[in-house]
């Protein structure tokens with residue numbers, strides 16, 4: 001059947017702002033402003049304001065943002081970094097590529113890193129706890145901070161999926177020594193290519209990341225340390241400035257869609273849903289993804305596909321430790337493994353109409369009203 005509700009809709013997100021986007025590109029190119037220019041500075045100021053943080057540095061992408069943070073924090077050979085196995089490979093890869101060892105732990109029922117599992121993984125080599133603020137939700141940062149305070153490591157947040165998500169009124173990315181964001185096109189705030197940012201309240205971290213992202217050059221262009229090229233393109237920053245104008249509205253819409261899904265599915269015992277938008281006053285979730293679990297996942301996905309509803313299984317169905325060839329063969333994480341046999345994501349983006357959302361709800365309900373257990 002032809003696709004009725006795509007999982008994501010890149011062309012629609014261009015169409016809705018086509019004229020403003022083309023005007024923006026025209027303006028930037030007419031000025032010849034490509035690298036470390038005004039639009040990037042404006043963007044960094046806007047993100048500071050949005051999430052309440054002292055320093056923002058636009059960088060090439062979310063993966064490099066993580067690597068720069070780890071390098072700036074002096075993490076390398078012999079160090080261990082604890083992260084959840086239910087994350088994008090980039091979280092673990094950033095640790096690997098600074099020469100440190102990624103230590104993978106369990107997630108909890110809300111799919112976020114499990115603090116108990118973090119605490120049992122602490123060794124005298126642990127330098128960093130790196131929680132992923134997954135699917136638009138922020139972890140229980142009080143619990144993680146308490147573990148960090150007790151044992152000594154710092155927190156560096158992978159907040160790629162959680163721009164403006166909050167825990168107890170504080171934004172993802174601003175809890176630890178530093179945090180990172182991705183502006184990959186399908187992220188909450190997406191550019192037209194790759195983009196990322198490092199955020200921090202620590203002056204020294206900001207200074208080091210600024211040097212690392214631009215060949216180790218200071219403001220006079222003098223090389224004062226080893227660095228690399230890892231800058232956010234000014235043209236992407238200009239696009240992001242434009243998109244930020246509707247960001248609050250976009251987040252409100254995502255929360256509304258999550259609410260509609262929740263109402264429709266909460267009575268279906270076979271499904272495990274993400275927390276509803278107003279379920280817990282400590283959390284303000286922004287629904288980068290709507291990730292659910294089903295005891296009949298593959299049949300349900302087939303049924304939805306037959307009815308033109310596209311769904312996706314995050315990470316191709318694997319937690320990081322389940323990818324063969326990465327050296328995690330001896331690691332067993334039963335909670336995460338059960339979750340990865342059941343999880344998948346429904347369409348969640350701002351180009352969905354109420355009709356689209358209603359259609360997805362009806363299809364899921366239809367599936368469960370037939371005798372799916374045969």
Ligand SMILES: *Cc1c(COP(=O)(O)O)cnc(C)c1O
Pocket residue numbers: 061062063064087088090091132158160161181182183184194195196
């Ligand atoms: C998208 C993402 C990244 C990496 O971002 P890129 O900009 O694609 O490099 C890292 N971690 C998580 C959890 C992500 O979802």
